[in-house]
Amino acid sequence: MERGGGGGDEMMMTSGATGRIVPVFRSVLSRRALLRVAVALHSLFLWLLLLARGLRRHRAGTGADASASEAGAGAGTWSARRWRLRLQAAEEEDVRRRRALAEEVPMEEDRGTRWATFLVTGARRNALFCRLWAPAVDEMRGILVIIHGLNEHSGRYVHFAEQLTACGFGVYAMDWIGHGGSDGLHGYVPSLDYVIEDIEVLVDRILMENPGVPCFLLGHSTGGAVVLKRNGAKTLAK
Structure with missing residues (x-):
């Protein structure tokens, strides 16, 4: 490309790619684009934070459920044991009563x-x-x-x-x-x-x-x- 000016001719070599890339970088590095990137990163951070808190709650809930299940199983075992003891006591009392009646037979x-x-x-x-x-x-x-x-x-x-x-x-x-x-x-x-x-x-x-x-x-x-x-x-x- 020839360009006239001054006291003589001056030739400037420019790249077609340069003319295309520089505007792209300028648009990417603009304040508006940087603001969008910051908002996106902030949203991603909040999403990861919420996900981590949810996982912690799930693990805590699973542990609590397991503890509750164990406690429930223990309570059920104790209830069954008490029920067996009551049945055994009732049976023993019935045997004593029947034996006393048997002794009274002439x-x-x-x-x-x-x-x-x-x-x-x-x-x-x-x-x-x-x-x-x-x-x-x-x-x-x-x-x-x-x-x-x-x-x-x-x-x-x-x-x-x-x-x-x-x-x-x-x-x-x-x-x-x-x-x-x-x-x-x-x-x-x-x-x-x-x-x-x-x-x-x-x-x-x-x-x-x-x-x-x-x-x-x-x-x-x-x-x-x-x-x-x-x-x-x-x-x-x-």
Whole structure:
């Protein structure tokens, strides 16, 4: 490009890119553009700050929820434990009441009969309420163990036992688990096998205390099914 001026000719070389770039930098570095950048950075900073605070609150809330859950679980465990203790106390009170009633059952109508009540520790460390009738003078010709039926108790067999003792037989009777004066939830028997196992404990004691005396089992109603099941198991075991 030639340009005239002064006393002579002067040539100036300019770049086409320079003419385009310089205005761009000028527009970028203008006060208005810098203000926009500052506002954008400030907004980004505030957004990051809010995000960080939200994360902290979330973590704190999660920890509080976990603590609350643990506290709730602990409270639930304690409530369940208290409920079990209450049920256990109620069951024990019911057993004491039933045992007191069992002791009040008249055992003697004939002076020729001696009698007794006693407790036997069952197969599951449970107390079993038992009765004994025996001839007052003569030796026993044999022993009959009475197994009562469901929702019954050994005190219902007093008259029958005295008839047997008059014939020279001794009579034992045991209250099932949960029946009469025995331990357990009133009227509840988890399995007839429990009754069979308790019978074995009583029979072993009877045989040990009366060596050489014949011993028989008599089951009434469901007690008959228990005796049959017990004897069937003994036969299969042989």
